Amino acid sequence: MSTDFKPGQGAPIRITALAALLALSACGGSDDDTRPIAESCTTLAGKTLGNGSATITAAELQAATPATGATAQAMPAYCKLSVAARDTGLKMGLWLPTEGWNGKLLMQGGGGFDGAIAAPTANLLLAHMSPSVVGERYAVMATNGGHEAAENANGAFALDATKLQEFAQTSEHRALPWGKELVNTAYGKAPTRSYFEGCSMGGHDAMMLSQRYPEDFDGIVARAPAGNIMGLFPAFSRLSITVRNPANRLTPAKQTLVADAALAQCDGLDGLADGIISKPAACQPNLSALRCAGGADAGDGCLSDAQLATVALVTSPYASADGAYTHPGYNHGLENSPVGWGQYIWPNAAGQSVQGGFADGFVRGFITRDLAYDTNLWNPNDWLPRMAEVATLFQAFNPDLSGMRARNAKLIMWNGTNDSSVTSRDMGRYYQATVARMGQAAVDQTLEAFEAPGVGHCGGGPGADHVDLVKSLDTWVTAGTPPSSQNLVQARKTATGDVALTRPLCKYPTTPRYKGTGDVNSAASFACVSD
Numbered sequence: 001m002s003t004d005f006k007p008g009q010g011a012p013i014r015i016t017a018l019a020a021l022l023a024l025s026a027c028g029g030s031d032d033d034t035r036p037i038a039e040s041c042t043t044l045a046g047k048t049l050g051n052g053s054a055t056i057t058a059a060e061l062q063a064a065t066p067a068t069g070a071t072a073q074a075m076p077a078y079c080k081l082s083v084a085a086r087d088t089g090l091k092m093g094l095w096l097p098t099e100g101w102n103g104k105l106l107m108q109g110g111g112g113f114d115g116a117i118a119a120p121t122a123n124l125l126l127a128h129m130s131p132s133v134v135g136e137r138y139a140v141m142a143t144n145g146g147h148e149a150a151e152n153a154n155g156a157f158a159l160d161a162t163k164l165q166e167f168a169q170t171s172e173h174r175a176l177p178w179g180k181e182l183v184n185t186a187y188g189k190a191p192t193r194s195y196f197e198g199c200s201m202g203g204h205d206a207m208m209l210s211q212r213y214p215e216d217f218d219g220i221v222a223r224a225p226a227g228n229i230m231g232l233f234p235a236f237s238r239l240s241i242t243v244r245n246p247a248n249r250l251t252p253a254k255q256t257l258v259a260d261a262a263l264a265q266c267d268g269l270d271g272l273a274d275g276i277i278s279k280p281a282a283c284q285p286n287l288s289a290l291r292c293a294g295g296a297d298a299g300d301g302c303l304s305d306a307q308l309a310t311v312a313l314v315t316s317p318y319a320s321a322d323g324a325y326t327h328p329g330y331n332h333g334l335e336n337s338p339v340g341w342g343q344y345i346w347p348n349a350a351g352q353s354v355q356g357g358f359a360d361g362f363v364r365g366f367i368t369r370d371l372a373y374d375t376n377l378w379n380p381n382d383w384l385p386r387m388a389e390v391a392t393l394f395q396a397f398n399p400d401l402s403g404m405r406a407r408n409a410k411l412i413m414w415n416g417t418n419d420s421s422v423t424s425r426d427m428g429r430y431y432q433a434t435v436a437r438m439g440q441a442a443v444d445q446t447l448e449a450f451e452a453p454g455v456g457h458c459g460g461g462p463g464a465d466h467v468d469l470v471k472s473l474d475t476w477v478t479a480g481t482p483p484s485s486q487n488l489v490q491a492r493k494t495a496t497g498d499v500a501l502t503r504p505l506c507k508y509p510t511t512p513r514y515k516g517t518g519d520v521n522s523a524a525s526f527a528c529v530s531d
């Protein structure tokens with residue numbers, strides 16, 4: 001006999017028993033008491049939740065793992081629940097610590113075009129995950145964004161209006177109540193706080209949740225926050241089309257000419273020539289000395305006019321004809337690095353860049369809805385009505401955070417200054433827009449933004465990229481102390497997990513400046529300055 005609730009039959013005995021248990025747990029015991037779940041975990045498989053909107057498709061116990069050297073922290077034992085929506089492709093994973101749950105729920109964002117559920121990780125070298133999520137034993141949940149990765153090529157999933165909507169906006173908002181319900185079912189207690197952390201497209205989702213669904217989370221961490229997604233993709237498109245032409249590309253030697261020129265003119269602006277450009281806004285290097293005589297390509301010792309134009313295009317703003325979609329361009333720095341411009345901008349041997357792969361998917365699946373469309377021909381200005389339709393779902397650049405402000409919820413933004421996917425200039429633009437919209441005092445209660453100088457997309461590079469922003473967020477939410485008052489430092493780690501250098505986490509728009517004396521690898525030798 002099914003244990004599912006059937007309308008008109010009254011509640012089955014199991015649910016009555018559960019209600020009695022809940023009542024008991026509410027009346028007796030200390031606040032720290034939660035129901036032990038190691039034995040009940042696997043019995044949850046097959047049950048429905050969300051008033052029948054979803055099913056628990058699998059429930060399994062995952063054993064704890066010990067710390068491994070300096071690179072992997074200890075992983076607690078989890079009850080792992082897999083959930084699938086009954087009506088769409090939306091799936092969710094939920095990891096419930098079987099012992100020592102800290103009473104809080106954290107949702108992780110996905111990346112790229114999603115299509116997979118990101119498990120909590122104990123890898124301390126993955127900069128885009130706050131280690132306290134595992135170390136402090138949060139219940140962790142994540143979604144697949146509403147579709148499977150097999151549908152990502154050419155953005156094909158976006159041909160389906162429901163999948164487009166769930167990916168662009170609603171997957172986390174829809175799944176969160178399932179996570180809260182299961183936490184309550186499993187532990188007999190609702191989470192005391194619910195947080196979100198995401199990077200890249202997960203950072204986009206963090207911004208979407210902040211603006212459209214401010215009731216959902218008590219605090220949000222947005223790393224590489226791609227909220228201006230409708231400006232990002234046209235910028236991806238124009239750069240990827242440009243570098244498909246071999247004449248517009250830079251050999252590695254030419255990339256290094258540009259990188260060296262940028263360092264020569266910009267590295268010392270922060271008081272220390274350390275390979276880290278900490279004041280990207282002030283870094284506008286003059287590259288005229290790199291021009292080949294006559295402007296035609298004359299080998300690796302100089303740049304042709306076409307190559308100089310490519311560099312200028314990378315760092316220049318974009319705007320659609322109607323001004324609705326804009327992008328501020330990318331910062332100089334790491335022009336010759338695989339974690340800088342080499343990650344998303346420079347193409348492979350076939351002429352395709354990572355930006356190009358995502359732009360192709362956006363143009364084909366989201367905009368033209370033609371999976372064979374020749375993306376080299378795409379001009380956003382020819383597609384403005386469709387851009388507007390998609391923007392309604394997808395864009396997350398509204399500087400009005402009054403919904404979060406009203407609930408005293410908190411938002412932390414973080415972006416590497418040499419991210420060649422999500423430009424940190426957009427984080428600065430967004431921050432300034434919130435100040436213009438809400439006023440500095442209200443923004444200070446709701447939002448703090450941080451640049452990570454010399455850091456690429458979600459991490460990597462010569463700069464300091466590791467900082468536990470979830471821990472900082474939790475302190476802000478529960479104790480009222482904003483991140484900028486927590487004396488936080490970011491660290492760069494070696495491949496074996498050792499700290500190579502630290503830098504202060506400077507609240508935007510301040511930047512770290514070397515004091516002139518002291519250990520150049522220590523954050524204590526730097527001050528956050530506004531000059």
Ligand SMILES: [Ca+2]
Pocket residue numbers: 266267268269270271272273274275276277278
């Ligand atoms: Ca420097």
